Amino acid sequence: MNDDQYTVVLVYSTxxxxxxxxxxxxxxxxxxxxxxxxxLSSDCGVCVRVRTxxxxxxxxxxxxxxxxxxxxxDV
Amino acid sequence: MIYFDNAATSWPKPPGVxxxxxxxxxxxxxxPGRAAHQRAIESGRIVYDTREAVAELFNAPDPLRVVFGAxxxxxxxxxxxxxxxxxxxxxxxxxEHNSVMRPxxxxxxxxxxLTVIACSPEGLLEPADVEAxxxxxxxxxxxxxxxxxxGTVLPVGEVGRIARNHDVLLLVDAAQTGGAYPCDVQGDExxxxxxxxxxxxxxxxGTGGLIIGERVDVDRLxxxxxxxxxxxxxxxxxxxxxxxxxxxxxPNVVGLAGxxxxxxxxxxxxxxxxxxxxxxxxxxxxxxxxxxxGVTVHGGLDAEYQTATVSFNLAGMASSEVGLRLDDDYxxxxxxxxxxxxxxxxxxxxxxxxTVRFGLSAFNTLEEVRKGIEAVRTxxxxxx
Numbered sequence: 001m002n003d004d005q006y007t008v009v010l011v012y013s014t015x016x017x018x019x020x021x022x023x024x025x026x027x028x029x030x031x032x033x034x035x036x037x038x039x040l041s042s043d044c045g046v047c048v049r050v051r052t053x054x055x056x057x058x059x060x061x062x063x064x065x066x067x068x069x070x071x072x073x074d075v
Numbered sequence: 076m077i078y079f080d081n082a083a084t085s086w087p088k089p090p091g092v093x094x095x096x097x098x099x100x101x102x103x104x105x106x107p108g109r110a111a112h113q114r115a116i117e118s119g120r121i122v123y124d125t126r127e128a129v130a131e132l133f134n135a136p137d138p139l140r141v142v143f144g145a146x147x148x149x150x151x152x153x154x155x156x157x158x159x160x161x162x163x164x165x166x167x168x169x170x171e172h173n174s175v176m177r178p179x180x181x182x183x184x185x186x187x188x189l190t191v192i193a194c195s196p197e198g199l200l201e202p203a204d205v206e207a208x209x210x211x212x213x214x215x216x217x218x219x220x221x222x223x224x225x226g227t228v229l230p231v232g233e234v235g236r237i238a239r240n241h242d243v244l245l246l247v248d249a250a251q252t253g254g255a256y257p258c259d260v261q262g263d264e265x266x267x268x269x270x271x272x273x274x275x276x277x278x279x280x281g282t283g284g285l286i287i288g289e290r291v292d293v294d295r296l297x298x299x300x301x302x303x304x305x306x307x308x309x310x311x312x313x314x315x316x317x318x319x320x321x322x323x324x325x326p327n328v329v330g331l332a333g334x335x336x337x338x339x340x341x342x343x344x345x346x347x348x349x350x351x352x353x354x355x356x357x358x359x360x361x362x363x364x365x366x367x368x369g370v371t372v373h374g375g376l377d378a379e380y381q382t383a384t385v386s387f388n389l390a391g392m393a394s395s396e397v398g399l400r401l402d403d404d405y406x407x408x409x410x411x412x413x414x415x416x417x418x419x420x421x422x423x424x425x426x427x428x429x430t431v432r433f434g435l436s437a438f439n440t441l442e443e444v445r446k447g448i449e450a451v452r453t454x455x456x457x458x459x
Contacts, residue, residue, distance in 0.1 A: 014108035
């Protein structure tokens with residue numbers, strides 16, 4: 001899997017996305033907050049983009065702190 | 076010039092507070108939690124980092140259960156009006172500020188049962204009196220952590236354990252203690268904690284909020300304000316998750332930037348160190364004022380069990396006159412009168428005349444305390 005493959009994690013709000021960013025940074029997982037892709041949701045908020053290679057580690061890290069994932073999609 | 080009105084609003088602020096606010100206005104400036112451009116995210120990050128700082132100070136496990144508002148009054152209104160329903164019973168103390176009493180009296184008119192536990196004339200609360208007042212329909216106990224009139228600390232930890240044993244929620248008004256006195260929502264079994272930014276957290280006015288514990292049924296909590304949150308934008312229904320459900324409309328990010336810097340300053344310096352300095356000044360102040368003929372100092376008179384807020388009266392001189400003379404002749408700024416807490420004044424026996432209140436902060440010095448005592452001594456001698 002190459003580094004150009006991305007996965008986006010949808011969470012409930014920007015506050016949740018910012019918490020996710022902190023948690024992932026602590027785990028050494030690169031991420032970026034981006035607008036929620038229009039095809040995934042009509043929400044006006046942000047979501048968390050990670051490398052697809054980090055998808056599993058990301059889910060584990062967020063579940064570990066009880067941060068609920070609304071959806072997770074490879075894009 | 077001596078500023079002794081810190082129990083209302085602390086001044087001065089740590090330098091980092093002003094810097095953080097200027098930085099936000101000059102270099103960030105965007106609306107948080109709405110758009111997803113870099114400045115909007117940076118703005119949201121400031122809000123989130125402030126949640127983390129507040130959660131750390133009060134030992135709250137989840138920063139997303141820290142919701143911000145304009146001040147502690149708004150937070151207490153959210154907890155009381157948002158949670159209590161007709162038929163519920165609520166217990167409070169006779170030392171409360173009107174930020175608790177007025178919402179409770181309004182709820183009482185709408186069918187909430189209210190018990191006000193009488194405190195001693197020193198302002199002390201007996202936890203057993205609270206336990207004895209619990210009924211099958213008791214939903215909440217509401218206490219200030221420390222009195223804004225006499226600084227007396229109420230035993231919230233003991234009441235927290237009683238509340239938990241009876242499956243009742245404990246709401247604490249930490250306006251006078253947050254940052255100045257140890258306050259641990261997990262250790263003290265506090266379910267809801269209202270805080271304000273502009274006092275001993277050393278932030279600006281217009282900031283405050285509510286910490287919502289795990290035992291609080293969020294589905295039962297009704298927001299006071301509904302509106303745009305940047306989340307669930309496809310729906311016309313208010314979000315049902317924290318913090319968004321309780322934070323509608325654009326927040327005071329410039330204020331929260333300052334609050335974060337204030338709380339970080341408190342955390343760096345340490346609550347224990349700030350407390351140590353304030354206890355030392357409070358001890359000296361109580362001792363010095365009590366030694367003056369004609370001065371009555373109110374409260375428990377023990378610096379170990381109160382905040383750095385000391386209330387007193389001068390025989391033969393109204394509190395308003397004392398305040399005017401201290402300001403005009405000595406440049407000492409303090410507060411006089413009823414301090415928005417009529418029940419507390421009835422409890423300590425100073426209703427309706429009120430008191431003169433010296434509220435100290437981490438920035439006051441023993442030299443200022445000495446000057447304050449000397450000024451009161453001179454006024455007392457004049458009056459004889």
